[in-house]
Amino acid sequence: MAIVNNTMRLTGLFSGMDTDMIVKGMMVNHQLKLDKLTQNKTLAEWKKDQITDFNSQLRQFCDTYASMLGKGNMVAKSNYVTYTTEMAQNTSAFTVRGGSGAKTGAYSLRVDQAATAASTTSARVAGVQGGLTEAEQNQAIGAVLIDRADGYLNLTANDPIRLTLNGTEFTFKYGDSLKHIMDTVNKSGAGVTMNYSQITDSLTIASSQTGEASSLTIEDADNFLAHFGFGEIVQGQNAKVSVNGGEVMEYASNQFQLDGLEFDLRGATGGVTHEFSVTKSHQGAVDNIKAFVEDFNKLVKTLFDAHSEKKSYAHKPLPEMMKEGMSEKEIEDWNALSRQGIMYRDNKLGTLLNEMRGLLSQTLGGEGKLASIGIGVTGYKAGEAWQLEIDAEKLTKALESNADGVFNILGSTDKDSGGFAARLSKAMDAYVTSTKSADIQNLTRSISDYSKRIKEQEDKMYEASERYYKQYAQMEKAMSEMQSQTNQLMGLFGMGNNNNNG
Numbered sequence: 001m002a003i004v005n006n007t008m009r010l011t012g013l014f015s016g017m018d019t020d021m022i023v024k025g026m027m028v029n030h031q032l033k034l035d036k037l038t039q040n041k042t043l044a045e046w047k048k049d050q051i052t053d054f055n056s057q058l059r060q061f062c063d064t065y066a067s068m069l070g071k072g073n074m075v076a077k078s079n080y081v082t083y084t085t086e087m088a089q090n091t092s093a094f095t096v097r098g099g100s101g102a103k104t105g106a107y108s109l110r111v112d113q114a115a116t117a118a119s120t121t122s123a124r125v126a127g128v129q130g131g132l133t134e135a136e137q138n139q140a141i142g143a144v145l146i147d148r149a150d151g152y153l154n155l156t157a158n159d160p161i162r163l164t165l166n167g168t169e170f171t172f173k174y175g176d177s178l179k180h181i182m183d184t185v186n187k188s189g190a191g192v193t194m195n196y197s198q199i200t201d202s203l204t205i206a207s208s209q210t211g212e213a214s215s216l217t218i219e220d221a222d223n224f225l226a227h228f229g230f231g232e233i234v235q236g237q238n239a240k241v242s243v244n245g246g247e248v249m250e251y252a253s254n255q256f257q258l259d260g261l262e263f264d265l266r267g268a269t270g271g272v273t274h275e276f277s278v279t280k281s282h283q284g285a286v287d288n289i290k291a292f293v294e295d296f297n298k299l300v301k302t303l304f305d306a307h308s309e310k311k312s313y314a315h316k317p318l319p320e321m322m323k324e325g326m327s328e329k330e331i332e333d334w335n336a337l338s339r340q341g342i343m344y345r346d347n348k349l350g351t352l353l354n355e356m357r358g359l360l361s362q363t364l365g366g367e368g369k370l371a372s373i374g375i376g377v378t379g380y381k382a383g384e385a386w387q388l389e390i391d392a393e394k395l396t397k398a399l400e401s402n403a404d405g406v407f408n409i410l411g412s413t414d415k416d417s418g419g420f421a422a423r424l425s426k427a428m429d430a431y432v433t434s435t436k437s438a439d440i441q442n443l444t445r446s447i448s449d450y451s452k453r454i455k456e457q458e459d460k461m462y463e464a465s466e467r468y469y470k471q472y473a474q475m476e477k478a479m480s481e482m483q484s485q486t487n488q489l490m491g492l493f494g495m496g497n498n499n500n501n502g
Contacts, residue, residue: 034461045447075411098280102280163219191208207236210253282399286392293389300385
């Protein structure tokens with residue numbers, strides 16, 4: 001950073017010397033020290049940014065492929081085989097999905113009855129017609145509540161309406177909206193839901209659970225609900241189904257699993273038989289593994305290139321003075337060369353690359369090597385990033401013959417013999433943790449120290465510059481006084497203007 005002194009100076013009036021240029025020359029050594037500090041600070045900032053960026057890329061890779069929540073999840077066994085179900089007839093009565101361990105083949109499902117919850121439903125509430133917006137609906141029903149409070153209970157604004165649902169007490173007041181009442185009940189944790197249907201113009205209070213064991217108790221201290229025509233509580237029932245003509249099985253919920261198949265009977269009506277088939281496919285797993293390998297290769301190349309890229313010693317970060325007269329493109333190109341080699345032969349990055357490369361030839365998940373499932377290695381040439389390549393046919397056959405084995409090699413999370421993704425995640429996590437606790441903190445301290453030293457050097461330069469200008473100002477003053485004395489002497493000895501007419 002160049003130090004600019006904005007003081008107006010009149011220099012060299014008597015000496016004829018270019019004082020600014022002389023002082024600037026005397027400041028060269030000071031400027032070189034400042035430039036060196038600024039360059040070192042810039043390099044530290046660049047390296048910190050690079051390590052931070054690598055940590056972000058590594059964390060994203062692990063979150064994507066080594067986490068159960070990742071979109072490319074490699075550590076869930078269920079992701080290594082896909083089951084597709086096809087209905088013989090179009091139906092929205094139920095859905096079925098093949099889960100882990102599902103058996104392929106043709107199936108029939110007879111639904112005798114769907115599971116229901118204990119519930120009670122009111123008569124028509126207000127004669128409200130369909131097609132209303134939610135706001136219009138709430139306004140109409142709200143008015144009915146007020147009318148009924150007035151007409152049946154003679155309530156005033158200060159009177160409460162008390163209800164106890166499944167042992168939980170609720171207190172409402174005159175004028176509360178239907179939406180407020182329903183929201184309060186539904187969010188209470190009482191195990192009860194309360195809903196209004198515009199289609200039937202009725203209110204329903206039901207247990208949150210389905211099945212014969214579901215319960216619903218209502219205590220209406222003010223006899224308020226009775227004026228809405230609620231009927232008796234209908235007890236819940238279990239779902240009853242028969243698969244492939246077998247005996248009837250009962251479930252308390254409409255969502256249940258059977259032989260690896262996941263059923264959802266919502267919308268099903270009793271006594272109807274549905275036919276469907278289940279087929280198995282590994283294409284989804286192949287596609288996911290391809291994406292995993294592709295992202296792995298990109299990451300390896302990024303890390304390898306940074307680790308092997310040599311420094312360009314001829315290009316250091318540009319001091320501000322050097323940027324003067326350069327175009328933005330020239331500055332950008334120079335900085336790109338200055339950044340080269342910022343991670344050259346970095347020990348921790350080298351350790352991570354060695355660990356990643358070592359996994360390619362190890363027995364993984366207690367099952368086998370990557371090559372055994374069609375994942376080979378290329379690029380062992382010096383100076384080139386090694387990469388993985390997939391033999392799709394061999395990988396598909398491996399999945400078809402032993403999907404669990406492929407999972408063990410790639411996705412097992414066993415702490416002693418984890419698969420490829422888990423071991424990669426462990427190595428990457430170690431690098432991120434180490435660089436955060438050491439490298440990034442050290443670089444942050446260095447950057448702060450350089451900032452302090454730069455400020456000190458700038459202060460020194462300012463003080464030196466002022467001192468030099470004062471010295472030259474004194475010299476100019478002395479020369480001015482000397483010139484004045486000379487002129488006086490010349491006048492005394494008649495060496496000035498001669499006005500003698502003799």
